Amino acid sequence: MSDVDSRIQELVRRVRGIADAGAPEPIAVPGDDALGELEREVNRLIRASDARLQERLLFAVGPVVVFRWQNREGWPIEYVSPNVATLTGYPLEDISSGRRPYASLIHEADLPRVFEEVTTHSKAGAAWFVHQPYRILHADGRALWVADYTVILRDDRNEITHYFGYIMDITDQVEQMSRLRAQEQVIERIGSPILQVGRGVLAVPVLGGLYGDRAARMTDDLLSAISRTGARTAILDLTGLQEIDTPTVESLLRTSRAVGLLGCRCVLSGISPVVATLIVKLGLEAQSLTTVATLQDALELALGS
Structure with a gap:
């Protein structure tokens, strides 16, 4: 040869x-x-070819599913990465065959919004855009929240031919945020109740962050209660705060100073190392504060004085 x-x-x-x-x-x-x-x-x-193979392997597993849709009614699917079954519950062949267009996977309540976002960004000449989270329907009937990063493909005449979508299941994150919002709403409704825990002693369990109107409302309610009852001690109990930030600490210190102007001693209980560190870090005046470790300590201090 x-x-x-x-x-x-x-x-x-x-x-x-x-x-x-x-x-x-x-x-x-x-x-x-x-x-x-x-x-x-x-x-x-x-x-x-090796670069394309590596790219396909990258999306063969993992949380991100890649779609290539035609710019036609229903967004027919031309390509989908092999891990689509994990996201949708449908076999790869069922999706990649084109028999099931992408629009058919989107929850009917979210489809108009998704369509409007695609239309708006396409007409604006965008090269890519990020959808607001929307739901797709799993094969077992569950609704899954997804994040969708979409790239717009155009031909030489600037006509849109296809869309590339990078889709990821974010159901856990959305549900967690929903639970947090529900907890915040409950806390907002409850507010910070003012309790008479002894003769001349008021206690306020502080729940959640103190921002804007909520902080002002708690301070006003506490000052009104002090004037009405003639309380000598007001306890701000922070035991129920799992997390705390700078605005909350600043609000608590302002409330403490306002209480002092009425001749009432303010005691902060449940002071954690995080709160103590924030007070020092902010350089806030804490000399006039009376702080104790627990609510029980605060009650003994107030009732024993």
Whole structure:
């Protein structure tokens, strides 16, 4: 077999490898003749094929599912990454066949909004955009919240031909945020109740952050209660605060100073290391504060005075 024939056979073997979605080894030393030019082009194809293969492997597993939709009614699916079954519950063949367009996966209550977002960003000439979270329907009937990062593909005439979507299940995050909002609403409704816990002693369990109107309302209610009852001690109990931030600490210190102006001693109980650190870090005046570790300590201090 001549050297040329051998080289041609190597070229054929590598082209077949590319056609079979593989990534064959590049030709080590391309020749300097006309056939060498072809060998260099095949090497370039091998490198490009290997890059595409690595990209497909990247999305074969993991949380992100890649879709390629046609810019047609219902957004027919031309390509989807192999991990789509994990997200949707439908077999890869069922989705990649095109029988099930992407719009059919979207929850009917969210579909108009998703369509409007696609239309708005497409007309605006965007290259990509991020959807507001929306729901898709799993094969078992569950509604899953997804994040959708969409890339718009246009042809030489600037006409939209396809959309690439990078989809990720964020149901756990959305449900957690929903629970937090529900807790905040409960706390907002409850407010900070003012309790008469002894003769001349008021206690306020502080729940949640103190911002804006809520902080002002708690301070006003406490000052009114002090004036009405003639209380000598007001306890702000922080035991129920699992997290605390700078605005909350500042609000508590302002409330404490306002209480002192009425001749009432303010005691902060349940002071955690985090709160103590914030007070020091902010350089806030804490000399006039009376602080104790627990509510029981605060009650003993107030009732024993």
